[in-house]
Amino acid sequence: MAKITYKSFDGTTTIVDVPAGRSVMRGAVANGIAGILAECGGGATCGTCHVYIDEDNTVPLPPMLDLEDELLEVTASERKDNSRLGCQMPVSEDMDGLVVHMPERQL
Template identity: 50%
Template sequence: MAKITYVEHNGTKHEVDVANGLTVMEGARDNNIPGIEADCGGACACSTCHVYVDGAWTDKLPPKDAMEEDMLDFAWEPDADRSRLTCQLKVTDELDGLVVQMPEKQI
């Protein structure tokens, strides 16, 4: 289990425990965290679960695959280093303490 902090665009923080094996997106969905829409349900077919990963975590996460890179092209104001799709981040104990910030909007 990992404690993940989701930060809304307005600065509101939500700290939740997310079970190993779920995705960061599922943790947000299951805990009613606003700002992650997840329209495709986690199929990496949209960009509505886009977040900015805290800079301290960018090198600790698995690299983006080609499909995630392609979908991030459709995200709101993507950042080359910090943008990730939460549906592509599997929760493990190693993600304990992860902080992600939602963009101003999802598209």
């Protein structure tokens, strides 16, 4: 289990325990966190779970695969150096303390 902090664009901060093996996106959806739409259910086809990793992050993250990298080029909000897709980040206990920020819009 890892504590993940989700910061919505409107400033709302929610901290939830996400079980290991569940994605950052699924953690948000299961806890009703606004700002993560997850239209494709985690299939890496829609980009509506786009998040920005906190700039002060020291938590180890899984590597970005080519499919995620390509899909981030067509997200509704600007891609940044710290952009990731929540569905492509399975949570591990090492990710305890991860902070993600939701973009202004997903569609």
